Amino acid sequence: MRKIFLLLAGVFIGIAASAQHIGTAYRLKKVIPVSGRQGIAIDKDYYYVSDTKALYKYDKAGNVVMKNLQPFQHPEIANHFGDIDIFNGELYCGIEKFEYGRGQNIAVSVYDTKTLKWKRDMNWEPASGQVEVSGIAIDREKNMVWMSDWVDSRYVYCYSLETGKYYTKMQCRPAPYWCQGIFIADGKMLFTADDGEATYQIADNIYIADISAVPFTGLKDGEQFSVVDNKPVKTPGKVAAGAMAGRLTLFREMSDFRRAGEIEGLSIDPANDDLVVLNNRGTQILLGMSQGPFTDEGYTQEIHELYIYEKIK
Template sequence: MNKCFLSAAAAAILSFGIAGQAFALPEPDMSPKYTYELKDVMKVDGRQGVACDGKYIYVSCSKVLYKYDMDGKLVLKNDKPFETGYTKAVNHLGDIDVYNGEIYCGVENFMDGVGKDIQVSVYDANTLKFKRAFPFNEASGQLETSGITVDPVKGTVWMCSWVGEESGRYLYEYDLDGNYLRKVHLQPVPQWVQGVFYYDGSLFLTADDGTADDNEPDHLYRVDISSASYAPVILEKTFTETIKQGEIEGLCVDPSTGDLLVHQNRGARIVLGMTKGMYPGYKSEVHEIYRYKLTPNK
């Protein structure tokens, strides 16, 4: 083979490499975006999720929606959220979000770690009554919905999955009319994702990845989404200050203060997402909202 051809081939390979570098995604900043200072802890009913519009705090239980004022007083509840509006049987509300006067819920038929008939349902934030729902796209591979959030900038909905393996490796995006858009691969994949919330250009995830039997803390992660099919996962916080390690759930940011609200449960033994008895010293499970002051890191 002549030398001129070799030189041309080498130049082509070099050029391709340079071009490849030019189009490569920038290295992500793996440092936490905020520091977190615990301000107070508020006891609530409901063990699944939390949302806040700056005037009220909304809490979900598996089969109940609660509405609190900002002082923690219960003002309204809907204890029959599945009574009307559904064509398929559902029994479980996960983490929630509130947007434009409406509460967005990930809903499913859940039993012993398995979710079926996943739907996004919307309730009126004023009355807590059902308004509409749309089903998930089975082709997405999603097998469970533990949390949901609205990206108000793009006008889309993101869902996360607590179920591991293939389903739990992704976040799933829909438009507000229920059309499936895409899924984004989490790298690395957190274990047992419970809640998701959009804030300040990032998606924040809570993960029940600490073993409560061993008093291991759970974690908060940040995901910076781009147009790529994958996104880096950055550790934001380890919840070492929790009163007793248990099961972390949903999260949100109070728009009136900029504080992070994190839902925590303690006292119950959880197996495959179901309550299976109590730890010593507890007769019932305790549900609390931890409020943190967020300070951006420079």
């Protein structure tokens, strides 16, 4: 009996140790340069970084151990990764064709963390109202996947991992300006927002919202709106049947980046609860795309870095 108790205790300790928890105060521990500029996901051994058109796997000392430079199954219809997340040994990635502030052909692509190879896709539901995917976050407690929208950051969109179907959306109040990435732990969602201004050295921010209750709303029959020849057009079709209301508050101002730039994805390390945030610096950004370096400051290219923050409480 004592052996069984000890074994069970070890199992529960292991589960607790691998769970990710959000803190209230963090201290910058180190900065790691990486090749990717979009997203970050973490398991107990590795950092996974998405570039716009590539996936990288790093050990936690910052060494590249694997990369996939041709990750898209159909590169003619997809050219862009956003922020990413990990669940059950699989890498969940938001993909799309992104050009100057607009996304098309949105999907959730799932990759194997051991090989970085594509495994399958989850379909996007256009009737939800989502027009871009900047980030992916897994709600491990509810078996759901959420997507953020950089173009219209008023909403984040939820799908059931069990069915693969659209579940609901949450209105973000106030809306995070240009949401770049999301992460979920402890029944809360973290949002990175590119709401600073690199030109004026104004810092970006992270926000937080409670998502402990997520009621189903789904779709209903209604009227879809589009614009044809600069005129609004109504057509019968499916529309979002409702939404939940979310209240966002400031979680952290990222004033300790080496330079204000473009904040991207974020994650929490399951091994030690480090908060890890990806930031790009050194170039001017227009409609989500780099327009060249700040040459007057000595930059010749964009620099991508993981900022590793130790949780102190």
